[in-house]
Amino acid sequence: TAVRGVDPDEAEEFLRLFHTENPASGPVEPRIVAVREEIDRTGTYVHTHDELEFGARVAWRSSARCIGRLYWRSLHLRDRRHVTAPEEVAAECVGHLREATRRGRIRSTITIFAPDGPSGPGPRVWNEQLIRYAGYRAGGRVLGDPRYVGFTDTARSLGWLPPSPMGRFDVLPLVVTGGGEHAAAGPQVHEVPRDAVMEVDLHHPEHAWFAELGLRWHALPVISNMRLDIGGISYPAAPFNGWYMATEISARNLADADRYDMLAEVADAMALDTSSDRTLWRDRAAIELTAAVQHSFDEAGVSLADHHGESQRFLRFVEKEEAAGRHCPVDWSWIVPPISGGLTPVFHRYYDEPTDTGPMFRLDDQAKARGRGCPV
């Protein structure tokens, strides 16, 4: 990855934003002069702790696809900009899991590793999320998560040994490229310790048979392959987590035909008429899956949003942003939940368009391909 110099205008724009929204940080002019001088001299500059924290929070606030933005000010920063060695990156990712999970009282957290810079690229985490389940091709079918069949192959080709016997919910190892002088060494595989991964066994508040489906899901969603851009500085490894909204698990991960594809099994157990889609068996099965996820997470004491409550919170967020006079980018098709869209208030309005400037999480094409185990 070629690393270009930092654009001083982008830096200045960010610094002005930071000082405008944080008056206590004093006048912006001296900081601009210092940063321009630093860029002239070194090709880059170093964010203060407060700038970095603010930048990450604004990147969250600007995530057009995220419905969970109301509490963007609460994002907790783990500043690991000094970390570039792959084994340290992996260890810090595990540290992130432990610190953010808190036995279920999940804390929105971001760990920021070394940025790209004149002395080389920052490290990268190849995984889409720090916790995901392996997928194994077995005959014509897939055991585990079909989305990660390619990534699982990559991990194995790098030396990972799946558990024996292989299961439907085997946590994938981390695949990490180091930064700086470590970059040339290529990717390393690191197992995630079992005790860093909190999971929830799924059962249904009314249907006892549900537990026998043997479903579970991990408590913490940590997106780990998006780049964080702040004021001209680019952090290619900056894993962040919130908590789940139930439908992500119940109506996508466990329901999609190219994921765990569980709707038919649930419908059969519910004794629904599956002879035609028109009997609404898919619709009913997805709702009971959602009820099971919510109930199981609640009983386990794990933070979890539901699509109704989160939609309302989201509209409060949009109102606050409008009241603050800020453009509030929204990607309707990602904000509206995958079930009962029209029953949530987010469905019934228009929003500002997504933008492409300011602090922002971005998914590189290369990172996207690697996260799916595709050739890059």
Next chain:
Amino acid sequence: TAVRGVDPDEAEEFLRLFHTENPASGPVEPRIVAVREEIDRTGTYVHTHDELEFGARVAWRSSARCIGRLYWRSLHLRDRRHVTAPEEVAAECVGHLREATRRGRIRSTITIFAPDGPSGPGPRVWNEQLIRYAGYRAGGRVLGDPRYVGFTDTARSLGWLPPSPMGRFDVLPLVVTGGGEHAAAGPQVHEVPRDAVMEVDLHHPEHAWFAELGLRWHALPVISNMRLDIGGISYPAAPFNGWYMATEISARNLADADRYDMLAEVADAMALDTSSDRTLWRDRAAIELTAAVQHSFDEAGVSLADHHGESQRFLRFVEKEEAAGRHCPVDWSWIVPPISGGLTPVFHRYYDEPTDTGPMFRLDDQAKARGRGCPV
């Protein structure tokens, strides 16, 4: 309404499209020469029957928000371009209802009235749809469809007398402005005869109590306030119908908080726990409403799509359009159904952007305002 002359280039573009897609119509050049000469001489031109039919069908094919486009070639044309007098427009609208309903074996139909032209504007139908229910403000609540409280007031101010006693499902009268020499006379109100309106009483395949909710809906959705533009000619009154997709009735018209708002009542009858949205009572109620609409329409022998089947058909349409090398405009947020969006295949892909050229249905701002009974 000022009526501008027809743009000969728009006319030519349409004629080329018509002749390209209809080789049997012969070479396009003589027709272009004739039409350009006609526009020079008269300021406009007259579509042949085949051009008009094709133009209307292409306008449907290009409706980015319509999931029902697979059978666009089957659109049946009622050519009423000679009609401008308001009472005749109203009578032809009633004729449309009768011819398209066919006791439930609904036929996709469009009635095209006189276009805007040098001799004056075409007629207009003010109603959003030919069949809609009145809304009456009563104390702090609304009896009937809250969406049409304004339109109901308009109709009354023009002399319409609601039935006595007023009900929740009183079919609104047609409000029509004539075209040409009739335009200056202003809008007229015309009652829709009861026997031209097929309706379906709603009951549920399993829950006997459902019928006691007293719900019903009309069989035929006829959008009547969109302008049809073809090759530079503009038809301001061109009511068209397909058949309903169940969720339009069950998850929008009967469910939206600013429409019949029936979810809570259904949930109560289902004895669901409505203490919190998180119990998914809304989701479950919307599904049973949908099941009731489907079951009742099916039993009454009325054509009705469901969101699963229609999604599949829509993807076949998109594939066919792609195979024909045509741009296929799609508005994702309208195509994805209001419930179970993620469970339908239309959710999981990207599409071509909507466009603004070629034969097309358009909603004028003025028509939009009139359809809601707002001041224009």
